[in-house]
Amino acid sequence: MPARLAHRTRPRSVVLGALALAASLALAACGTGGGGGGTDAATDSGAASNTLVIGMTATNIPLLDTTLSQNEGYEGIRFVGNQMFDALTRFDLSDPGKIPDVVPALAESWEPNEDLSVWTFKLRPGVTFHDGEPWNADAAMFNLDRIINDASPQYYPELNAQAGLAISGVQSARKVDDMTVEITTKGPWSHLPADLTTIFFGSPKAIQELGNDGFGKAPVGTGPFKFKEFVQGQRLVMDKNAEYWRGAPKVDSVILRPIPDPTARVAALRSGEVNWIEVPLPDDVESLESEGFTVHLNSYDHEWPWVLDTSKPPFDDKRVRQALNYAIDRDSLANDILQGTASPLPQAAAEANFAFRKENDTYTHDPEKAKALLAEAGYADGFTFRLSFPTSGSGNMVPIPMNEALQADLAEVGIKVELEPIEWAAMLQDFFVGNIPGGAEAINISLSYQQEGFWTSWYGTDAATNAGKYSNPEVDALFKEAKTIEDPAARSEVYAEASKLITDDAAWLFIVSDMNPRATAPSVKGFNMPKSWFVDLTGVSVGDGTASTDQ
Amino acid sequence: MIRFLLRRIGLAVPTLLGVSIVIFVTIRIVPGDPVASLLGPTGSAEARERLTKDLGLDAPIPVQYVKWLGNVVQGDLGRSIAKQTDALPYVWEAFRNTLTLSIFAALVAILGGIALGVLAATRRGRVASGFSTAVSLFSISAPQYSVGLILIVYLSAGRGWFPSGGMRNPTGDSGFGDLLNHLWLPGISAALVPLGIIARMVRSSMLDALSADFVESLRARGIPEWKVRWHAFHNALPSVLTIAGLQVGYLLGGVIFVEIVFSWPGLGLVVFQSISQRDLPVIQAGVLVSALAFVVINLIVDALHGLMDPRIRR
Numbered sequence: 001m002p003a004r005l006a007h008r009t010r011p012r013s014v015v016l017g018a019l020a021l022a023a024s025l026a027l028a029a030c031g032t033g034g035g036g037g038g039t040d041a042a043t044d045s046g047a048a049s050n051t052l053v054i055g056m057t058a059t060n061i062p063l064l065d066t067t068l069s070q071n072e073g074y075e076g077i078r079f080v081g082n083q084m085f086d087a088l089t090r091f092d093l094s095d096p097g098k099i100p101d102v103v104p105a106l107a108e109s110w111e112p113n114e115d116l117s118v119w120t121f122k123l124r125p126g127v128t129f130h131d132g133e134p135w136n137a138d139a140a141m142f143n144l145d146r147i148i149n150d151a152s153p154q155y156y157p158e159l160n161a162q163a164g165l166a167i168s169g170v171q172s173a174r175k176v177d178d179m180t181v182e183i184t185t186k187g188p189w190s191h192l193p194a195d196l197t198t199i200f201f202g203s204p205k206a207i208q209e210l211g212n213d214g215f216g217k218a219p220v221g222t223g224p225f226k227f228k229e230f231v232q233g234q235r236l237v238m239d240k241n242a243e244y245w246r247g248a249p250k251v252d253s254v255i256l257r258p259i260p261d262p263t264a265r266v267a268a269l270r271s272g273e274v275n276w277i278e279v280p281l282p283d284d285v286e287s288l289e290s291e292g293f294t295v296h297l298n299s300y301d302h303e304w305p306w307v308l309d310t311s312k313p314p315f316d317d318k319r320v321r322q323a324l325n326y327a328i329d330r331d332s333l334a335n336d337i338l339q340g341t342a343s344p345l346p347q348a349a350a351e352a353n354f355a356f357r358k359e360n361d362t363y364t365h366d367p368e369k370a371k372a373l374l375a376e377a378g379y380a381d382g383f384t385f386r387l388s389f390p391t392s393g394s395g396n397m398v399p400i401p402m403n404e405a406l407q408a409d410l411a412e413v414g415i416k417v418e419l420e421p422i423e424w425a426a427m428l429q430d431f432f433v434g435n436i437p438g439g440a441e442a443i444n445i446s447l448s449y450q451q452e453g454f455w456t457s458w459y460g461t462d463a464a465t466n467a468g469k470y471s472n473p474e475v476d477a478l479f480k481e482a483k484t485i486e487d488p489a490a491r492s493e494v495y496a497e498a499s500k501l502i503t504d505d506a507a508w509l510f511i512v513s514d515m516n517p518r519a520t521a522p523s524v525k526g527f528n529m530p531k532s533w534f535v536d537l538t539g540v541s542v543g544d545g546t547a548s549t550d551q
Numbered sequence: 552m553i554r555f556l557l558r559r560i561g562l563a564v565p566t567l568l569g570v571s572i573v574i575f576v577t578i579r580i581v582p583g584d585p586v587a588s589l590l591g592p593t594g595s596a597e598a599r600e601r602l603t604k605d606l607g608l609d610a611p612i613p614v615q616y617v618k619w620l621g622n623v624v625q626g627d628l629g630r631s632i633a634k635q636t637d638a639l640p641y642v643w644e645a646f647r648n649t650l651t652l653s654i655f656a657a658l659v660a661i662l663g664g665i666a667l668g669v670l671a672a673t674r675r676g677r678v679a680s681g682f683s684t685a686v687s688l689f690s691i692s693a694p695q696y697s698v699g700l701i702l703i704v705y706l707s708a709g710r711g712w713f714p715s716g717g718m719r720n721p722t723g724d725s726g727f728g729d730l731l732n733h734l735w736l737p738g739i740s741a742a743l744v745p746l747g748i749i750a751r752m753v754r755s756s757m758l759d760a761l762s763a764d765f766v767e768s769l770r771a772r773g774i775p776e777w778k779v780r781w782h783a784f785h786n787a788l789p790s791v792l793t794i795a796g797l798q799v800g801y802l803l804g805g806v807i808f809v810e811i812v813f814s815w816p817g818l819g820l821v822v823f824q825s826i827s828q829r830d831l832p833v834i835q836a837g838v839l840v841s842a843l844a845f846v847v848i849n850l851i852v853d854a855l856h857g858l859m860d861p862r863i864r865r
Contacts, residue, residue: 051722059811059824063635071589071633157605158635161590161598216635232644233816235721255721259814263700267708267715425583425827432587432599464596 050252050542052524054079055259055268055277061236064227065216066143066200067163073395074450075278077198078534079256083238085200085221088121088140089193093530094539096298099354100532101488102193106135106201106222116188116486123179127245129203130226137175142204144173144181156212165453166195188484190491191452198450224249224538233258250526250541266519269293275521275542282339282398288519296529297515299343299351301449302395304402306387306442306509307458311469314383315441321506323373325363328409332365334512337401342512348502350513352531353449354488355495362503363510370413382414386440393424395446397514403444406511434467442509443467448533455479455495459502470507474498559853563846570842571623571835575616578826578834584608585632585829606632619835628839629832633825638836642821646840648718649810649817652741653802655734659742660749660802661795667746668753668791672761673780683750691747699740699812706736716814737813741806745798752794756787789860796852800845 062069062076066085069076082090088107091100104110107121127135145152147160148170160167169189176182185192206220219227224246225238236256240249257274259265262281266288268274280288285295308315308324315321330344346363349356374380389403390396400421407417422437430437431445447458456479457463461471478498485491503510520527523543530536586602603609607618622629628639667683674680707715713736719725720733760766760783769779807819814820818837825833 049722053721059820060634060816065635068635071635157601158589161602164590164598213636231719231816232641233648233820234718237721257717257721257814259716261700261716261812261814264703264716264812264814267703270708271711271715273714273717273721423583423827425588425829426581427583429583429587432590433596437582 050250051255052251052253052276052537052540052542053255053257053274055257055265055274057260057262057265057278058258059260060233060258061230061256063216064219064230064236065212066159066202066219066221067147067166067198068159068216069200070162070198074448074533079254080236081198081200082223082534083225083254083537084219084223084227085202086127086223087199087201088196090197091530091532091534093532093534093536094528096528096530098531099352100530100534102197105197106140110193112192112486116190116192116484117185119183119185119189119192120176121181121183123181124245125179127222128243129206129220129222130241131203131206131220133203133205133220135201135222137178137181139204140181140201141173141175142207143201144170144183144199146207147199148173154207163199165451165457166198168453169195190483190485195451195453225254228253244538246538249538251537254537269519269521272521275524276518277520278518280517280519282337282341282517285339285341285517285519292522293519294522294524295517295519296527297341297517298529298531299513300516300531300533301350301352302514302516302533303345303350303447303449303510304342304395304397304444304512304514305345305447306406306444306511307436307468308442308506308508309436309440309468310471310507312441314377314379314385315468317377318505319373319377320379321509322363323370323377323379323413324410324415324509325506326366326373327370327413327415328406328509328511329365330363330512333402333405337405338397338512341515341517342397343515345510345513347499348507348510349496349499350449352513353495353499354492355455355499357496357500360496360500360503363506367413374413374415379414382416384416384418385442386418386420386438387442387444388420388422388427388437388440389444390424390427391421393427393446395448395514396424397446399444402511431467432465434464434469436467446514450533452482452495455482455498459498459507468507470502470505472501472505472507475501555857556850556854559850563843563850566846567839567842571620571839572616574835574838575619576612578829578831579612583829585831588828589632623839628836631825631830631833633828633830634833638832642818642833642836642840645816645818645821645837646844648815649803649806649819650844651718651730652734652737652806652809652815652817653799655738656741656802656806657745657795657799659738660745660798663742664746664749664795665753665791667750669757669780669784671750671754672757675758684754687747687750687754689747690743691751693743694808695740695743695806696808696812698743699737699809702736702740703812716812718816737806737809737815740812741802741809745795745802748798749791749795753787753791756790757783760784760786789856792852792855792859796848796855800848803841803844803848 056075056079058072058075060072062072062080064080067081069080086106088105089102090105092103093100106124106127108124110119110121112119123135123137123140129135142154146154146156147163147167149155169185169192171184171186173181173183200221202215203220207215210218217230224241224244226241228239229237237253239253240251242248259268262279265277266280266284269277289295308321310316330346334340334342334344343351346361389399391399403419407419410417420438420440427437436443457465459470459475460466460479461476475498478494482491482494485494525541526539586599590599607615619629631638631641634641667687671680671683703715706712714733718733720729766779766783769782807823809815810817810820811823818841822834822837825837
């Protein structure tokens, strides 16, 4: 008993201390939290200081080092790569009504040789990096060597790996004179200028002085926005580059915030903490619009298909694949479940792909025709197959209700689909080497044609990522021919022809194309949503600070 | 006391080793690999092969483990594959954020839990007791994820009282008040389950203590009722402390759902993302740090126990 008495004071002091701490916390809370002073401040300072605050879908801020920015999916290229850096070429995103053309950026012009295997790029004069270093052939070569030349001291294997398909055609590069570089490709490579839109250039001086790690925390490019501050997991702050060669951006700064949960993202927009969000849920679109927010929609080069394994029954039979394509109700999926945030895809090419031709629209909702095709193929009583699908992941929209709706459509014509959910990372590993996870007969995946090379990657007979094992020698020949045609308009005719063949073959079940939904506060002006995954923020402005419009 | 603590610390080493082996092996058994997720659907076969080799992923798992362990002993937890930065500072920063959230949530849970538990034990059969039992039951069973979203929808987007997520205001001031403002909603969401558990523990321990013989004798001596209850509370504390310590330990492991809903840049979010990217070094570093935190919390609880109750100090 005495021992206990002697120790009585200690636990009491622990409890009392905790109480005191809690009380002080509570007091501090009343001082600042009461009445929501903090959130109002965010709204006001956003509008008054002309700051664009973007709620991204990514879980974290993307990497900041040039092309490594695509590590959080292509959202990183959209908001980090394209904003702080430039590439030799860029997509012209100024006209929302037209598929973006590839136009000069850090290169002023380019000229290929006869067979399109050696490309001479004239660099744009008078451009400087944010640290004042000049843009010239030495700077270009330093960056290109960093990506492709494993003999150079600055070679960065992860950067090479991440550059992926965009750099896959490049054999070598050399400096011709102070403002000219020459790139040699692996054979004819007509779409090199389009590929190079995501190969970004950083200041050689900054990269050398800071090293890869340091540069990744304080990057220096030539883009419309300059790096200002980076807080891991919380925000990236970029200030406008007043000397930008295309003209200074209208906003003073852009802040990126990762908000992975869609409901929280919409809430952040409603409470005024951000004035721009990516991908609101389809169900929120209508209410956001009625509250005065602008929901931006436009088609871009994206597809949400089921890739069918054409190497084994039942999908080795073209009629069965066509039957699937006739059995589903794309309009209802796009308008009811997705509330217009996606458009039906009745052919192989999305509307914003240059291979799209209206007359190639083939598949309508025609269950009778589907049944007839199935009967013809010997499946009058239907069949059962397994579909592997990721439950989330970049560009996958709302995969569970979407796949369930398709399952119901197919049941109407006697086809039973067993849905097998799989985690995105696990799915990618298989898809990457051209397999469908778990030996299923089909896989649902979200794909976007950021580079023309994707046509070959997905439908080419020998392509590593052709998970459906689709093969058509005529299509292969057209892809090969396209590599030798420089004029984009003429090339698009060839792809349109290939796309028509693929559509008729019903290589995949073509379903819908995403409309890239995003929402902005009424104070955000001057944004015209292009037919592209990418955005041009230079023309965007935020409020005038006189009226609080974010209520 | 010192020997008692040393023995506890000695036990922590095999615990951490075991945790590290389990996580090392399981994360390699599940399908998906870091190379595929880093390169995405657009990478080339050569790039994939080269990267696998560069990362040392072509070696057998035991070899990889021994190599990893050798580096850990020297304080090198490897390099994040997806983030291109050293894993330890990356994870450590996230852990500090989780620590902030956890301490706040623990305060809410412990103070709230004790208040509810004492109320339930001392007002048996009355409305107050029913109320506190209902609240503790609700807080244990309500899914954190949904509660978090409801708080966001009504208190943040609806009323604008609190920010909907993040840890700091990206445009305005970033002082303590700003942090606290961001702490309320995630803190309350994270505190719910431990609060309910602590409340129930306090209630049953208090009831036990109140029915003990010494309470009768205290009352017989005419000691005021509030003093009697204070004595009973003191006797109930050790078991409450054990439960509270465990709960704080769980909080420190990263409150994944809460961190996702509120975009709280903590360890749970980092590990969650690393799992989906198969960023092996970060997963290992993250799990190791949270296991270490768990062990340390338990050590502290044991030490506090020793201070409070001399019987276990051997």
